[in-house]
Amino acid sequence: MSDVLLSVKNLVVQFGKRRRPFTAVNDVSFDIYKGETFGLVGESGSGKTTIGRAVIRVTPTSGGVIEYNGQKINGKIDKNLDKDITRKIQMIFQDPMASLNERAKVDYIVSEGIYRSTDRETRKKLVDKALMDVGLLPEFSSRFPHEFSGGQRQRIGIARALIMQPEFIIADEPISALDVSIRAQVLNLLSELQKKRGLTYLFISHDLSVMRFICDRIAVIHKGKIVELAETEKLFKHPLHPYTRALLSAVPMPDPVSEKNKVLTVYDPSVHHYEKDKPVWTEIEEGHFVYGNNAEIRKYEEELEK
Ligand SMILES: Nc1ncnc2c1ncn2[C@@H]1O[C@H](COP(=O)(O)OP(=O)(O)OP(=O)(O)O)[C@@H](O)[C@H]1O
Numbered sequence: 595m596s597d598v599l600l601s602v603k604n605l606v607v608q609f610g611k612r613r614r615p616f617t618a619v620n621d622v623s624f625d626i627y628k629g630e631t632f633g634l635v636g637e638s639g640s641g642k643t644t645i646g647r648a649v650i651r652v653t654p655t656s657g658g659v660i661e662y663n664g665q666k667i668n669g670k671i672d673k674n675l676d677k678d679i680t681r682k683i684q685m686i687f688q689d690p691m692a693s694l695n696e697r698a699k700v701d702y703i704v705s706e707g708i709y710r711s712t713d714r715e716t717r718k719k720l721v722d723k724a725l726m727d728v729g730l731l732p733e734f735s736s737r738f739p740h741e742f743s744g745g746q747r748q749r750i751g752i753a754r755a756l757i758m759q760p761e762f763i764i765a766d767e768p769i770s771a772l773d774v775s776i777r778a779q780v781l782n783l784l785s786e787l788q789k790k791r792g793l794t795y796l797f798i799s800h801d802l803s804v805m806r807f808i809c810d811r812i813a814v815i816h817k818g819k820i821v822e823l824a825e826t827e828k829l830f831k832h833p834l835h836p837y838t839r840a841l842l843s844a845v846p847m848p849d850p851v852s853e854k855n856k857v858l859t860v861y862d863p864s865v866h867h868y869e870k871d872k873p874v875w876t877e878i879e880e881g882h883f884v885y886g887n888n889a890e891i892r893k894y895e896e897e898l899e900k
């Protein structure tokens with residue numbers, strides 16, 4: 595049995611007025627194992643970033659529990675634990691231009707998280723090392739972000755996370771803003787770093803074809819609710835929830851003939867009849883979870899037996 599590093603239980607995140615709140619994350623549960631890459635996929639506005647921000651304690655949670663190494667890390671927590679978590683869990687973002695401070699030089703950007711706790715000399719050494727770890731030259735440290743290409747800026751963002759010696763990295767659409775030609779380079783860098791340092795990733799994306807390449811397991815989220823979760827190949831082979839199927843139908847296939855004749859499936863939530871028969875989060879086969887009511891689960895079970 596693998597060790598659970600991050601455990602999210604019945605997480606709820608709401609925004610807006612207390613009387614009429616908007617529920618961005620609605621009763622979401624999943625575990626992430628040490629050393630794995632866990633994918634979170636779903637359309638724009640489904641709550642992916644909000645989950646990431648709740649884990650790094652930037653967005654307050656409205657319900658549920660988030661545990662890291664068995665310790666509760668949401669809501670009010672001990673100061674030392676807060677400090678510990680702030681270092682151990684790092685996040686990298688989609689748009690490297692917007693997420694880096696344009697007026698600061700690279701050495702400051704990369705060392706911001708250790709600025710108070712180190713002297714100048716140590717800091718310089720650590721910055722040089724972090725830059726080299728991501729394939730950049732130490733000389734770059736005296737330049738400004740606008741002097742770099744998108745791919746290089748994303749490497750700076752990764753260096754900034756790495757310098758903290760994190761255990762767990764939340765990568766929020768880390769390659770979506772990059773040219774196709776450099777996406778693979780950044781993905782390869784992330785996967786090398788993972789191997790070398792035993793890192794655990796939460797990888798957020800709306801692109802299932804990228805996820806297939808990089809994730810061990812994938813959770814599919816729709817409107818703040820996780821509708822399906824499984825090992826990557828299981829999910830691609832036996833997608834059960836209609837939303838997962840719709841997402842998969844948009845993934846390009848290597849066969850040009852079937853590609854041309856392909857019909858894109860559109861997800862229609864009115865296929866669910868949840869008025870009386872209420873949906874529950876169900877483990878339908880080992881490690882494969884789906885959100886559905888009794889009637890749907892029975893149907894899914896039959897499909898799996900085929
Ligand atoms: N600070 C906030 N205040 C109010 N509403 C918010 C806030 N942050 C997010 N939301 C809302 O919560 C929902 C989920 O947003 P979130 O950014 O998590 O989506 P996402 O899945 O990351 O989307 P994308 O793929 O576009 O990045 C959206 O409807 C968004 O408008």
Ligand SMILES: [Mg+2]
Pocket residue numbers: 642643644766
């Ligand atoms: Mg987002």
